[in-house]
Structures are given as C-alpha cells and as structure tokens.
Amino acid sequence: MTGSTPLLSARNIHKAFTIRQSALGRAREVVHAVNDVSLDIAPGSTLGIVGESGSGKSTLGRVCLRMVEADRGQIRFGDADLRAMPAGQLRRTRSHMTTIFQDPYSALDPQWTVGRIIEEPLRINGSGGRAERHQMIADILPLVGLSADAIHRVPRSFSGGQRQRIVIARALVTRPKLVFCDEPVSALDVSTRAQVLGLLRELQREFDLAYLFVSHDLGVVERMSDRIAVMYLGSIVEIGAADRVAQGYRHPYTAALVSASPAPDPLAQRARNRVVLNGDPPSPVDIPAGCPFHPRCALAIARCATDKPELVMGADGHGVACHVTNADLALTGDGLLDSVLAGRKPAVERTIS
Amino acid sequence: MNWMMRTGGAAPALPTAEQAEPALLVEALQIGLVGARAVTPVVTGLDLSLARQEVLGLVGESGSGKSLTSLAIARLLDTRSVRVLHGSVRLFGRDLLACSEAEMRAVRGKDIGMIFQDPMTSLDPAFTTGYQLTSVIRRHTAVDKQAARRRAVELLGLVGIGDPRRRIDQYPHQLSGGMRQRVMIAMAIACEPRVLIADEPTTALDATTQAQILELIKNLARTLRMSTIITTHDLGVIAEVCDTVAVMYAGQIVEHATTEQIFYHPQHPYTERLLLSLPRVGVEQEMLGIPGAPPRAGDFPPGCRFAPRCEYVTKPQCVANPVPLKQLDAARGSRCVRSEQLTLQGVRT
Numbered sequence: 120m121t122g123s124t125p126l127l128s129a130r131n132i133h134k135a136f137t138i139r140q141s142a143l144g145r146a147r148e149v150v151h152a153v154n155d156v157s158l159d160i161a162p163g164s165t166l167g168i169v170g171e172s173g174s175g176k177s178t179l180g181r182v183c184l185r186m187v188e189a190d191r192g193q194i195r196f197g198d199a200d201l202r203a204m205p206a207g208q209l210r211r212t213r214s215h216m217t218t219i220f221q222d223p224y225s226a227l228d229p230q231w232t233v234g235r236i237i238e239e240p241l242r243i244n245g246s247g248g249r250a251e252r253h254q255m256i257a258d259i260l261p262l263v264g265l266s267a268d269a270i271h272r273v274p275r276s277f278s279g280g281q282r283q284r285i286v287i288a289r290a291l292v293t294r295p296k297l298v299f300c301d302e303p304v305s306a307l308d309v310s311t312r313a314q315v316l317g318l319l320r321e322l323q324r325e326f327d328l329a330y331l332f333v334s335h336d337l338g339v340v341e342r343m344s345d346r347i348a349v350m351y352l353g354s355i356v357e358i359g360a361a362d363r364v365a366q367g368y369r370h371p372y373t374a375a376l377v378s379a380s381p382a383p384d385p386l387a388q389r390a391r392n393r394v395v396l397n398g399d400p401p402s403p404v405d406i407p408a409g410c411p412f413h414p415r416c417a418l419a420i421a422r423c424a425t426d427k428p429e430l431v432m433g434a435d436g437h438g439v440a441c442h443v444t445n446a447d448l449a450l451t452g453d454g455l456l457d458s459v460l461a462g463r464k465p466a467v468e469r470t471i472s
Numbered sequence: 473m474n475w476m477m478r479t480g481g482a483a484p485a486l487p488t489a490e491q492a493e494p495a496l497l498v499e500a501l502q503i504g505l506v507g508a509r510a511v512t513p514v515v516t517g518l519d520l521s522l523a524r525q526e527v528l529g530l531v532g533e534s535g536s537g538k539s540l541t542s543l544a545i546a547r548l549l550d551t552r553s554v555r556v557l558h559g560s561v562r563l564f565g566r567d568l569l570a571c572s573e574a575e576m577r578a579v580r581g582k583d584i585g586m587i588f589q590d591p592m593t594s595l596d597p598a599f600t601t602g603y604q605l606t607s608v609i610r611r612h613t614a615v616d617k618q619a620a621r622r623r624a625v626e627l628l629g630l631v632g633i634g635d636p637r638r639r640i641d642q643y644p645h646q647l648s649g650g651m652r653q654r655v656m657i658a659m660a661i662a663c664e665p666r667v668l669i670a671d672e673p674t675t676a677l678d679a680t681t682q683a684q685i686l687e688l689i690k691n692l693a694r695t696l697r698m699s700t701i702i703t704t705h706d707l708g709v710i711a712e713v714c715d716t717v718a719v720m721y722a723g724q725i726v727e728h729a730t731t732e733q734i735f736y737h738p739q740h741p742y743t744e745r746l747l748l749s750l751p752r753v754g755v756e757q758e759m760l761g762i763p764g765a766p767p768r769a770g771d772f773p774p775g776c777r778f779a780p781r782c783e784y785v786t787k788p789q790c791v792a793n794p795v796p797l798k799q800l801d802a803a804r805g806s807r808c809v810r811s812e813q814l815t816l817q818g819v820r821t
Contacts, residue, residue, distance in 0.1 A: 171678035171679065171680065171681075172649075172678055278765040279534075279765075280765060281765070308533035308534055308705065309705060309706075309746060309749045309750065310745065310746060310749050310761055310762035311761065312759075312761065313749040313759040313761025313762075314762075316759060316761075317761065335678060335679065336679075337679070337753050338750070338751035338752055338753050339751050341751065342751045342759060365753050366754045375680055376679060376680065377753055377754070378683075379679040379682065379683040380679055380708075380753045381679075381682070381683075381706060381707075381709060381711065381712060382708060382752055382755075383707040383708055383710075383711050383747055383750045383819055384711060384735060384752070384819050384821060385710075385711040385712075385731045385732055385735050386821060387821065388708075388711045388712050389712075393683055395680075395683055395684055395687055396680050396684070398634070399648040399649075399650045399651065399681065400648075400678075400680075402648075
C-alpha cells in the first residue's frame with residue numbers, strides 16, 4: 120500500500136439511489152448504498168471486498184469504474200481524475216479498466232459468436248485494423264484455456280466454466296490494468312470455481328493486473344486478495360491484509376462473518392461456537408444511526424448508537440471502524456470471537472461512554 | 473449408527489422390526505427428460521435409504537440430479553418434461569409412486585414437508601403469510617379458523633420470527649429473505665411431517681442468515697423427530713447438519729457414507745476432488761478444482777462417468793463397463809473400481 124502510487128484511489132465516495140418517489144416528490148425512499156468509503160488499489164494487487172447482499176459492495180465497484188456516477192467523492196485512476204474526465208477520454212480509459220460479471224449466462228449475447236463477443240471491446244476502442252484485432256483474439260484464447268476453433272461457436276455450446284473464460288477473454292483482450300471482478304465465480308459449480316480462480320491468478324501474474332474482487336464468500340476473497348475490505352450497510356467496517364482480516368479480525372461483524380463461513384470440516388464445524396447474529400441485516404433504506412452494526416452487535420456500548428465510528432488505520436495498514444475494539448487493541452481474532460460469543464461488554468465501556 | 477448418536481452413545485435397545493424399517497426407501501429410481509423424440513435418462517439406478525430421524529445430505533453439482541431426485545420423492549416433477557421411468561419410493565413402506573394425485577396431495581404437507589431454495593417464488597405474493605400458513609393447517613387437520621390462526625402464530629414463533637402476531641398479517645414482500653425462508657419452514661412443519669425434504673434450503677441466503685437457518689432446521693429435525701433429506705451443492709452445509717451423505721455425480725450416487733467418513737476418508741475420487749476444491753477461511757490449502765466439466769445427460773460415458781476427469785483412471789477397468797455401487801461396509805459404498813487400492817485425501821483437521 121505504502122510506497123507505490125495507487126492505480127486506483129477513491130476518496131469519500133457516496134452513492135444513494137432513490138427507489139420510490141411519490142407524485143409530489145415528497146415521500147421518498149432512498150437506498151444509501153455507499154456511505155463515505157475510501158480505498159486504494161496498488162498496481163498488480165488484489166483488493167477484495169466482502170459483504171452480504173445490500174452491503175453496497177457491487178455498487179462501490181461500479182462507482183469506482185464510473186459505470187454509475189458517484190454522488191460525491193474523488194476517484195483517481197493513475198494520474199487522472201476519473202470523475203472529471205470528458206466522454207472521449209473516459210472511453211479510452213475504459214479499455215484499461217474492465218469488468219468480469221457474475222453470470223456468464225446473461226453476460227454473453229447468445230446470438231453472437233465468441234469471436235465477435237471478444238472483438239467488441241476492441242472495436243469500441245477503435246484498436247487496430249481487422250487483421251490486428253483478429254490476432255489479438257487469437258492471442259487471448261489460449262491464455263484463458265479456450266481452443267482456437269471457439270471463435271466460430273456461440274455461447275450455448277459452452278459449459279458455465281467455459282463461458283466464464285469467454286467473459287474473462289473479453290475483459291482482458293484490451294490489456295487492461297484494472298479488472299473489476301463482480302462475484303466472478305458465484306454462478307459456477309464448486310469444482311469449476313477453483314479452475315476459474317486459478318486462471319484469474321495466473322493472468323494477474325502474466326499481465327500485472329490489479330483486481331477489485333467483490334464476493335460474498337469470505338473463503339474465496341481470502342484466497343484471491345492481498346487486502347480485504349469488509350462492508351456492512353454501505354460502510355467499510357474493516358480493511359487490511361487478507362490474512363490479518365481473516366484471522367486477526369478486529370470488527371465484531373467480521374467475527375460473525377468468519378464464524379458463519381461454512382467449513383468443510385464436520386468436527387471443527389460442530390465443535391466451534393458460531394456467532395448467530397440476531398435478526399436480519401437492516402435495510403439500506405433505513406440505516407441505523409451511529410454504527411450501522413450496533414443493533415446486532417454483542418459488544419455495543421451506548422456511544423455506538425449515536426456516533427458513527429471512523430475507520431482508524433493502524434501503522435500496519437489494518438483499519439477498523441469500531442469504538443469498542445479501537446479502545447481495546449487486545450480484542451482481535453479468536454479473543455474477539457470469544458467476547459462476542461459471551462456477549463461480554465469489555466472493561467473499556469466505562470472509560471469510553 | 474444414527475440412532476446411537478442421538479442417544480448419546482448409550483447401549484441401544486434392539487430395534488423392533490418396525491423401527492428397523494427406514495423412513496424412506498428409494499430403489500432403482502430412474503428419471504428421464506422427456507424430449508420431442510426420445511426420453512433421456514438423467515438419474516439412473518438410484519438407491520437411497522433414509523433411516524428414522526436421520527439427516528441425510530444429497531450433495532452434487534448442478535445437473536447431478538440431486539434436486540430431481542428430491543422432487544421425484546415428493547412426486548413434484550413436472551411430468552410434461554421430466555418423468556420417473558421406473559423404480560420405487562416407499563415412505564414407511566407405502567409406495568408413493570403408486571399413489572393417485574389426490575392421495576399425494578394428502579401426503580405432501582402432512583407426511584412429507586418440503587422446503588425449497590427460493591422462498592420468494594414458493595410463497596404466493598398475493599396472500600399474507602397467515603393465510604398461506606392457515607391453509608396448510610386447515611387442509612390437513614380438522615380445526616376451525618381461530619385454532620388454525622393460533623397454531624400459525626405458534627409456528628411463526630417456533631421458527632424464530634419475532635413479533636409473530638404482526639408478521640402473520642404481512643405479505644411475503646414485506647419480509648426479508650431469511651424471514652421468508654422461516655415462513656417456508658413453518659409451512660413445511662405445520663403438520664409435523666415425519667419426513668422433511670429441503671431442496672437447497674440456504675442457497676439463496678447470505679452467510680450469516682444461512683447459519684441461522686441451518687441451526688433452525690437442525691433443531692426442528694431433532695425436536696420434531698423428523699427424518700430429513702437436504703440437497704445442496706455446498707459441502708459446508710453438509711458438514712454443519714448431516715449425519716450421512718450421498719454424493720451424486722452425473723445422475724448416480726457415486727459414494728455414500730457417514731458425514732465424518734466422507735470428509736476425512738473419502739472413497740471416491742470425485743468426493744476427494746470436491747473436498748479439495750473448497751476454500752477455507754484461515755486455512756492455507758491449494759484449491760485444486762477438477763479439470764473439464766461433468767457430462768451432459770444423454771452423453772454419459774459408458775464406463776465410470778467420472779473417468780474422463782479422474783486422475784486415477786486406469787484402462788480398461790474404469791472405462792469399459794458401467795461401475796456398480798460397491799458396498800464397503802454397513803454404512804458406506806463407493807462407485808469406484810479402484811477404491812480399495814487408492815488412498816484418497818480427505819479434509820485435514
């Protein structure tokens with residue numbers, strides 16, 4: 120993180136959607152999808168964003184690539200101000216930041232041949248002549264594990280995993296620097312998933328790609344990421360190196376997420392105590408005041424209901440937005456999990472509130 | 473095995489003949505896709521035995537036939553496109569495939585409770601949860617409206633819905649995904665069925681909600697003494713709730729065993745590779761995956777159906793003839809001709 124200039128840098132991003140509006144424009148329902156989020160992605164590295172549905176993780180990714188406009192905040196891509204960019208320059212920049220979508224069934228036009236699908240971004244960018252474009256397609260196919268004859272076939276004749284390889288080829292044919300992977304393996308079967316994740320990692324090394332990797336699956340995110348950001352109701356509640364967040368987590372919500380992640384190990388699974396959170400996540404229409412997690416948090420103190428905690432970054436690049444754990448640095452990993460399970464309010468309560 | 477586990481390992485009394493009879497016995501089940509010209513078998517020669525109060529996991533990837541199997545048991549296949557070609561399904565000895573549609577309507581809900589993957593499409597958006605719940609109750613039991621409503625409130629409380637008196641008058645769209653799944657579960661258990669079939673019950677849910685719902689299913693199965701089949705593609709779900717597991721691949725059961733045997737000592741290469749395909753939070757282990765893709769129905773290889781993707785394949789044993797399910801001991805069987813020669817890797821503890 121420190122040292123090299125980030126490839127993508129977002130500061131204080133806000134994004135809200137109006138989902139319902141009365142005829143007079145008064146009674147509105149507003150989804151606060153992203154609230155004051157900042158992040159950096161270093162060249163060639165992966166930032167994983169993990170969160171449940173409604174956490175705003177996909178919206179954040181889309182805003183960072185300017186697929187939707189942020190309401191507020193700055194986004195820099197390399198040296199350029201992405202949000203101030205005129206349309207022509209934005210289109211050229213887009214070839215350097217591409218997307219791999221979740222569902223390889225709906226992301227591909229069923230009537231187009233694979234060759235045409237992969238050529239499309241090159242045509243939009245006006246890169247090269249016909250022969251040159253065809254050479255670029257021929258070059259990318261073996262890299263994603265597809266045979267050369269694939270270009271004449273239509274998506275229907277491919278399995279889910281192979282279709283995702285087509286989606287990946289389309290995302291990489293313009294030789295981007297940053298790829299937004301939006302739940303890239305969620306629609307795939309377990310055995311295919313590992314192949315596609317392995318391919319993404321190979322391609323990352325080969326082309327020095329940076330990934331913004333969004334998923335609800337903490338196991339997958341941990342495996343793919345250098346750094347992980349945990350989102351809850353539009354805010355990053357914890358961010359840091361992947362192993363630190365997955366094992367030395369410091370936010371009570373991360374503790375719940377880790378303990379809810381199913382492990383393929385029946386003895387460990389049954390022996391461990393898991394945090395079963397009360398109730399459902401509140402709707403992003405109606406985000407609680409203070410810490411968004413406080414109504415479900417076993418460690419919440421009075422202050423959590425009124426003051427939204429800031430993401431306090433430590434010297435090691437590990438940051439957490441929690442009044443309680445930021446006041447007691449010993450609350451981390453298994454120790455934090457134990458406290459959450461016991462519903463124990465830590466001793467610091469008196470000193471903070 | 474299962475019975476002993478539930479009694480905490482105390483010496484079991486000898487089971488009577490009636491107790492020994494499984495809750496559900498599926499034999500030689502064959503399911504076919506009905507096409508314009510031909511019928512393509514998708515599930516072939518499937519045998520399954522669900523002991524009383526056992527929680528059995530039917531695990532497999534998409535297209536393996538696990539959901540078709542569970543739907544066939546409840547006779548819920550859309551017979552215009554999918555049909556049971558032969559075989560038998562016995563619920564406490566009664567042949568369900570021989571039942572009339574009217575008899576089946578009495579069985580479903582009363583003897584067999586069902587939970588489906590997506591509660592939004594399984595609940596009717598036009599009716600309140602209370603209406604849908606009381607309809608199930610009144611269909612199968614002779615109670616008046618007030619009693620049915622009291623029972624519905626009680627059920628909503630039982631499945632962990634807070635403020636059931638208010639929720640009962642709400643519509644499905646007013647509930648969160650987790651709550652809708654709880655309503656589905658309340659409907660499934662309303663008449664205290666002896667068998668519960670849950671088809672991918674947590675696939676549409678988030679991790680923390682999934683944990684809650686699995687906890688609920690596990691507790692209800694125990695307290696209501698239900699025998700349960702859970703189909704899933706997620707081995708984490710199996711590890712969490714199941715006593716025994718049947719692994720399906722390309723329309724067949726390729727291995728069945730107790731949950732611990734499956735995870736720590738798999739006896740089929742497909743099971744091994746499936747276990748090694750999973751990422752685990754906080755555990756460094758290479759995710760291997762399986763090369764290639766499963767065969768499509770109608771295109772099953774003549775020998776072992778996993779052979780084209782298997783790293784242990786030897787010719788001609790594996791590819792010449794169909795491989796039967798070989799019984800290895802009382803609890804387990806494997807459809808691998810080499811299972812006794814291979815030392816397969818399970819999950820490391």
